[in-house]
Amino acid sequence: NAGVTQTPKFQVLKTGQSMTLQCAQDMNHNSMYWYRQDPGMGLRLIYYSASEGTTDKGEVPNGYNVSRLNKREFSLRLESAAPSQTSVYFCASSERGQEQFFGPGTRLTVL
Amino acid sequence: RKEVEQDPGPFNVPEGATVAFNCTYSNSASQSFFWYRQDCRKEPKLLMSVYSSGNEDGRFTAQLNRASQYISLLIRDSKLSDSATYLCVVNEDNNDMRFGAGTRLTVKP
Numbered sequence: 001n002a003g004v005t006q007t008p009k010f011q012v013l014k015t016g017q018s019m020t021l022q023c024a025q026d027m028n029h030n031s032m033y034w035y036r037q038d039p040g041m042g043l044r045l046i047y048y049s050a051s052e053g054t055t056d057k058g059e060v061p062n063g064y065n066v067s068r069l070n071k072r073e074f075s076l077r078l079e080s081a082a083p084s085q086t087s088v089y090f091c092a093s094s095e096r097g098q099e100q101f102f103g104p105g106t107r108l109t110v111l
Numbered sequence: 112r113k114e115v116e117q118d119p120g121p122f123n124v125p126e127g128a129t130v131a132f133n134c135t136y137s138n139s140a141s142q143s144f145f146w147y148r149q150d151c152r153k154e155p156k157l158l159m160s161v162y163s164s165g166n167e168d169g170r171f172t173a174q175l176n177r178a179s180q181y182i183s184l185l186i187r188d189s190k191l192s193d194s195a196t197y198l199c200v201v202n203e204d205n206n207d208m209r210f211g212a213g214t215r216l217t218v219k220p
Contacts, residue, residue: 033208040119042198042212043155058207090154097143097202102154 006103013081021076023091032074036087081110117211134182134199143202189218
C-alpha cells in the first residue's frame with residue numbers, strides 16, 4: 001500500500017507557465033482534496049472531490065482547476081502560474097468526515 | 112477572524128515536561144475535531160481524534176469544550192521525538208476541514 005502519492009516532488013516554473021500536479025490514492029477513498037500550505041497560514045483547501053465525477057471549490061480556488069480522473073486520481077492544474085502560487089501543495093484522501101491521509105507534498109516555486 | 116486559531120509558539124520545553132496546547136474554533140456547528148502532527152518538511156499525520164468525552168492515548172490527552180468552542184492537547188513526559196508542529200483541525204461540513212496554522216513544539220534535552 002503506497003497510500004497517497006504525488007508527483008512531482010519539486011517544481012520551478014516561470015510566471016505564466018502551466019503545469020499539472022498529479023495525485024493518486026490506493027485506499028479506495030471516495031473523497032480527495034488539494035491543499036496549499038504557506039508559512040503562518042496553515043493548510044487551505046483549494047478544491048475537493050466528494051466522489052468520482054464531482055468537484056467543488058474550497059477556500060482558495062482562484063487560479064486552479066482540478067480533474068477527478070477516476071476514483072484513484074485527482075489532479076490539480078495551474079493554467080498560468082503566478083508568484084503568489086509559490087507554496088507547498090498537499091493532496092489528501094479520506095472517507096467523508098474521517099481522518100485524512102496526506103501525500104508527501106509538492107514544493108512549487110514560481111519565479 | 113480565522114475559523115481555527117492556535118498559539119503559534121514556539122513552545123520550548125525540557126524533556127519530561129508537560130505541555131498543553133489550545134485551539135479555538137468559530138463555527139459552533141462544527142462536527143468533528145482532530146489533532147495532526149507535522150514534522151519539518153513532511154506531510155501532516157493524524158495524532159488523534161477528539162471526542163466530546165475527552166480521550167487519551169498514552170502520553171497524549173485531548174479535550175473538547177463545545178460550549179466555549181475550544182480543543183486542547185496535553186502531552187505528558189515530553190520526549191525529544193515529540194518535537195514537531197501540532198495542527199488543530201475542525202471538520203465543519205464533512206468535506207470542509209479547517210486547519211489551524213499550527214503550534215510548534217521543541218523538546219530539549
